[in-house]
Amino acid sequence: MITQTKVRRDPRKVLQIRIAVAAVALFSLLSTGWFVFEPVKQFQPAGTPLPEYDKRFEELRKRLPPHGVVGYLGIGWDSGYQLPAYYATQYALAPVVVENSLQPELVVGNFATPPAPATTTWPANLLPIQNFGNGVVLFAKRHN
Amino acid sequence: MAGLAGAVLCAATGFVLISLAWPKGSWFKSELLLKLSLGVGCGLGLFSFLYLLSLVFSVPAKTLAATEVVIFVLLSILLWIRGHNLHDQKLLQYTADMSSGLLGQTLRASFVVTLIGALHRCLKELATNPQGIGWDAFAIWNLHARFLFRGGEHWKDGFSSLIPWFHPDYPLFLPGSVAHFWSYLGRETTAVPATLAFAFTFSTVALLFSAVAVLRGRNHGLLAGLMLLGTPSFLRQGVSQYADIPLSFFLLAAIALLVLADRVPESNFSLLVLSGFMAVRGDAAGDFIASRELGSLLASNGAAGRHDHSHSPVNRVFQTFGRWSSRTILQPPRHAAESYRSSPILDDRAMVSQRFPSFWRLAFDPRDSRGHCLRDDFGERHRRNFSCR
Numbered sequence: 001m002i003t004q005t006k007v008r009r010d011p012r013k014v015l016q017i018r019i020a021v022a023a024v025a026l027f028s029l030l031s032t033g034w035f036v037f038e039p040v041k042q043f044q045p046a047g048t049p050l051p052e053y054d055k056r057f058e059e060l061r062k063r064l065p066p067h068g069v070v071g072y073l074g075i076g077w078d079s080g081y082q083l084p085a086y087y088a089t090q091y092a093l094a095p096v097v098v099e100n101s102l103q104p105e106l107v108v109g110n111f112a113t114p115p116a117p118a119t120t121t122w123p124a125n126l127l128p129i130q131n132f133g134n135g136v137v138l139f140a141k142r143h144n
Numbered sequence: 145m146a147g148l149a150g151a152v153l154c155a156a157t158g159f160v161l162i163s164l165a166w167p168k169g170s171w172f173k174s175e176l177l178l179k180l181s182l183g184v185g186c187g188l189g190l191f192s193f194l195y196l197l198s199l200v201f202s203v204p205a206k207t208l209a210a211t212e213v214v215i216f217v218l219l220s221i222l223l224w225i226r227g228h229n230l231h232d233q234k235l236l237q238y239t240a241d242m243s244s245g246l247l248g249q250t251l252r253a254s255f256v257v258t259l260i261g262a263l264h265r266c267l268k269e270l271a272t273n274p275q276g277i278g279w280d281a282f283a284i285w286n287l288h289a290r291f292l293f294r295g296g297e298h299w300k301d302g303f304s305s306l307i308p309w310f311h312p313d314y315p316l317f318l319p320g321s322v323a324h325f326w327s328y329l330g331r332e333t334t335a336v337p338a339t340l341a342f343a344f345t346f347s348t349v350a351l352l353f354s355a356v357a358v359l360r361g362r363n364h365g366l367l368a369g370l371m372l373l374g375t376p377s378f379l380r381q382g383v384s385q386y387a388d389i390p391l392s393f394f395l396l397a398a399i400a401l402l403v404l405a406d407r408v409p410e411s412n413f414s415l416l417v418l419s420g421f422m423a424v425r426g427d428a429a430g431d432f433i434a435s436r437e438l439g440s441l442l443a444s445n446g447a448a449g450r451h452d453h454s455h456s457p458v459n460r461v462f463q464t465f466g467r468w469s470s471r472t473i474l475q476p477p478r479h480a481a482e483s484y485r486s487s488p489i490l491d492d493r494a495m496v497s498q499r500f501p502s503f504w505r506l507a508f509d510p511r512d513s514r515g516h517c518l519r520d521d522f523g524e525r526h527r528r529n530f531s532c533r
Contacts, residue, residue: 022247043275050275069304091283
């Protein structure tokens with residue numbers, strides 16, 4: 001055990017220390033005050049809050065195998081949301097690996113707006129298996 | 145309830161481990177806050193490690209929980225045997241010249257007000273965004289946790305090179321902790337990563353305050369804690385669930401324990417070992433340990449009249465380990481780095497046009513009603529014209 005003793009300081013230095021400490025306390029309080037009253041924003045990586053985005057894929061998750069690799073086709077997303085939408089899809093569908101390609105046998109179609117079945121032309125090399133109606137479509141690779 | 149019991153068991157195990165490593169002569173209540181804050185990181189580290197071992201050896205969740213209870217009981221018995229007949233004395237006793245008085249009261253009041261403000265804001269932020277803010281939280285750490293928890297036998301699928309942006313080379317401490325508490329609960333909840341983020345943020349504050357208070361006096365500790373709490377970017381990083389705050393916690397813990405080990409030379413080995421564990425948990429700590437600054441830090445403390453550690457075998461071992469770890473352990477595997485560089489996602493337009501020309505023409509190279517091609521890729525017009533070919 002080590003005991004350290006009191007240090008006697010010059011009164012002028014004590015005043016300087018007190019002013020410095022008071023300034024640190026004041027600025028910390030101001031900084032915290034500014035932080036406390038800053039508005040809280042909801043995080044929306046692909047334009048919608050993550051829990052909502054997660055829910056879009058709930059039905060699809062039930063249809064997919066418990067593990068494996070599926071492809072990904074993201075259509076209609078703004079350029080700023082294109083990649084976040086893919087990341088969020090992988091987040092929603094884990095532990096299934098979502099590859100950003102059309103190579104796997106099953107491909108997840110992620111449309112920014114739900115496609116109308118009557119007017120939409122699906123990609124030629126993909127066969128729609130199920131349209132979940134919320135912009136999520138499950139495709140199978142078409143073998144010629 | 146199971147989650148709460150798991151959290152208490154985790155923190156208690158960490159606390160007991162820290163108490164075991166604490167120098168002899170001090171007992172349960174001495175430096176309580178310092179030991180508690182260190183115990184949070186230590187407990188989470190141990191539980192995360194055990195969880196990963198249980199995945200590797202396919203141990204059921206109930207067996208894992210039982211093992212953890214047994215470990216806690218055994219460690220507690222060890223601590224009781226070790227601490228029996230010891231007096232309640234402090235590791236260091238520092239009498240500061242400003243422990244009371246107006247300035248001390250001002251500091252204390254400012255600290256309490258700042259702490260309440262920070263707690264309020266962080267809880268509000270975590271209630272709004274329990275899954276975190278920013279990329280790393282959901283695209284790396286919580287996604288890793290989902291692979292570990294949902295994957296079952298296929299948890300290693302998360303290391304697939306098909307998703308290189310997922311950083312398979314990143315440490316599994318945070319995801320392992322999250323997945324472990326999910327396994328306690330038997331379901332996924334965003335409350336777990338949110339609670340961990342909260343725990344690490346405020347444990348770091350508690351660790352800084354208590355370590356400085358033990359080493360330099362309470363007012364210095366309050367001042368350090370006040371400055372950290374008054375840094376919004378620190379709190380924002382904490383609630384965003386990025387790994388930077390846990391990393392800073394472990395770096396701080398390693399430094400605090402190294403300095404403490406230097407101050408208590410008669411029983412510094414256990415603190416040095418503990419410091420090493422903390423540094424290993426903090427992924428990039430090897431680089432720091434390798435640095436000359438640490439040697440000079442030890443040397444400057446030794447210069448107080450005891451001994452110079454800068455050329456001591458312990459310091460040499462730390463420096464050698466640091467240099468080796470920064471070259472080997474801390475570098476991502478070569479295949480991971482290469483797969484990341486060659487990732488199709490880095491330029492998926494080029495990838496799609498080269499690998500799937502027919503799809504590229506269909507999706508991104510449609511023609512309008514007059515047959516004119518619309519080539520402004522990813523633009524508004526493409527979405528309108530997706531169905532026309």
